[in-house]
Amino acid sequence: MPFRESFTPVALKDTDVFKPLKVGSNTLSHRVVLAPLTRMRNVNHVPTELMVEYYRQRSSRSGSLLITEGTFISQQAGGYDSAPGIYTDEQVEHWKPIFNAIHENKSFGFVQLWALGRQSIPAVLARDGHKFVSASAIYMDDQSKEDAVKANNPIHALTKEEINEYIENYVHAAKNAIKAGADGVELHSANGYLLNQFLDPISNQRADEYGGSIENRARFTLAVIDALIEGIGAENVGVRFSPFGVFGTMSGVAEPSIVAQYAYVFGELERRASRGHRLAYIHLVEPRVSDLRLPEGEGVADASNDFIYSTWKGVVIRAGDYGVHPELAKADAAKGHSQTAIAYGRLYISNPDLPDRLYNGEKLNDYNRGSFYLPNSTGYTDYPTYQEAITNGFPSD
Numbered sequence: 001m002p003f004r005e006s007f008t009p010v011a012l013k014d015t016d017v018f019k020p021l022k023v024g025s026n027t028l029s030h031r032v033v034l035a036p037l038t039r040m041r042n043v044n045h046v047p048t049e050l051m052v053e054y055y056r057q058r059s060s061r062s063g064s065l066l067i068t069e070g071t072f073i074s075q076q077a078g079g080y081d082s083a084p085g086i087y088t089d090e091q092v093e094h095w096k097p098i099f100n101a102i103h104e105n106k107s108f109g110f111v112q113l114w115a116l117g118r119q120s121i122p123a124v125l126a127r128d129g130h131k132f133v134s135a136s137a138i139y140m141d142d143q144s145k146e147d148a149v150k151a152n153n154p155i156h157a158l159t160k161e162e163i164n165e166y167i168e169n170y171v172h173a174a175k176n177a178i179k180a181g182a183d184g185v186e187l188h189s190a191n192g193y194l195l196n197q198f199l200d201p202i203s204n205q206r207a208d209e210y211g212g213s214i215e216n217r218a219r220f221t222l223a224v225i226d227a228l229i230e231g232i233g234a235e236n237v238g239v240r241f242s243p244f245g246v247f248g249t250m251s252g253v254a255e256p257s258i259v260a261q262y263a264y265v266f267g268e269l270e271r272r273a274s275r276g277h278r279l280a281y282i283h284l285v286e287p288r289v290s291d292l293r294l295p296e297g298e299g300v301a302d303a304s305n306d307f308i309y310s311t312w313k314g315v316v317i318r319a320g321d322y323g324v325h326p327e328l329a330k331a332d333a334a335k336g337h338s339q340t341a342i343a344y345g346r347l348y349i350s351n352p353d354l355p356d357r358l359y360n361g362e363k364l365n366d367y368n369r370g371s372f373y374l375p376n377s378t379g380y381t382d383y384p385t386y387q388e389a390i391t392n393g394f395p396s397d
C-alpha cells in the first residue's frame with residue numbers, strides 16, 4: 001500500500017504526545033500506544049513465530065507501550081480459533097519470545113484479557129463442549145440467534161457460580177501473562193464483549209445483584225478488577241471501556257443512563273485508588289469510532305469521553321482515529337494534567353515505526369483492510385519503515 005495522501009502529517013515532537021509518562025511501574029518515553037488489535041495469526045490459540053517479529057517491529061522506539069491483541073482467559077471464553085489464549089502452559093511458553101523481543105527494545109507490553117460472551121461462535125463453543133453465554137439470554141442479532149439454534153447451543157445467562165468461575169479464570173490468565181513476561185494486563189470491558197454485555201441494559205436484564213441498576217451492572221467488571229488487584233497488583237492492571245460504542249449491538253448514546261453508568265465505574269476506580277490501589281490506566285474508545293466496522297469519519301457519536309477527568313485522576317489512554325487527526329492527539333495528550341496517552345490501531349498496523357513518523361511528521365503508509373486477518377506475513381510484518389519506503393518503495397499487494 002502506498003503513502004496515505006489524504007491528509008497532511010503534523011510533527012508531534014514538541015507536544016505532550018512525546019512527553020514521558022509513568023504507567024503503573026513503567027516509565028514510557030512517549031505516549032504513542034499500540035492499541036489492542038486482533039490479527040488472527042495464532043494457531044489453535046497458540047502464538048506463532050511471526051507474531052514475535054510483528055511486536056518487535058512495533059516496539060522499536062524504546063519506551064513504547066504495546067497492548068496485545070485480545071487474548072482469551074479460557075477456552076470457554078473464546079470461540080475464534082486463530083485468536084490467542086493465555087490459559088495453558090504451551091500458550092505461556094509461546095508468549096515469552098514476544099515479550100523478550102519487546103523488552104530487548106526497552107519497551108513494555110500488556111496483555112488484553114478477553115472473553116467474548118454473545119459475540120462468540122455457538123458452533124465452535126458446542127464443538128468444544130461450552131455454552132454460548134452472556135449477561136442475559138438476549139441475542140445480539142438475528143444471525144447470532146440463527147447460528148445458536150443451528151448449533152443447538154442456545155444463549156445462556158451466566159449463573160452466579162459461572163461468574164465466579166470467570167473471575168478465577170481472569171486471575172489465572174493474568175498470572176500467566178506475568179509469567180510470560182508481560183508488564184501487565186488490560187481487562188477488556190469494551191466493544192460489546194462479555195463484561196460490556198453486563199454493563200449495558202440492552203444486554204443485561206438480570207434480576208439478581210448483577211443487573212437492574214447502575215451499581216449492579218458494574219458489579220462483574222469491578223469484581224474482576226478487585227480480583228486482579230489482589231492477584232497481580234493494581235499497578236499492573238489497566239481496563240478498557242467504550243462508553244459510547246455500538247459494536248456488538250451495544251446501546252451507545254441512545255441509552256440515557258450510559259454516562260451515569262461509566263461515571264459510577266470511574267468513581268469506584270478512583271475510590272480504590274484513594275485507598276492505595278490505583279490502576280495503571282483506564283483506556284477509552286472514542287465516540288468518533290462508535291462502530292468499529294466503519295472507516296474513519298463514519299459512525300461518529302455526538303458525545304465526549306472528557307467527563308472521565310472530573311472523577312479519575314490517573315492515566316487515561318484514548319483510542320479512535322487519532323492517526324488522521326494529529327491535532328486531536330496533540331490536544332487530548334495534554335488533558336488530565338498531561339496524563340493522557342494516545343492509542344493507535346489501523347495506522348500502527350501499516351506503520352511499524354509509527355512513533356518515529358508521528359514525532360517527525362512523516363508520511364504514513366496506508367493500510368489494506370483486506371489483509372487485517374490473513375494467516376500470514378502479508379499486511380502483517382511486510383509493511384516498510386519510512387526509510388525503507390523511501391528507498392525501496394512498497395511490496396506489491
Ligand SMILES: C=C(C)c1ccc(C)c(O)c1
Nearest residue numbers: 038070114190191292293
Ligand atoms: C473491531 C473489532 C473487529 C475488534 C476485534 C477484536 C477486539 C478484541 C476488539 O475489541 C474489537
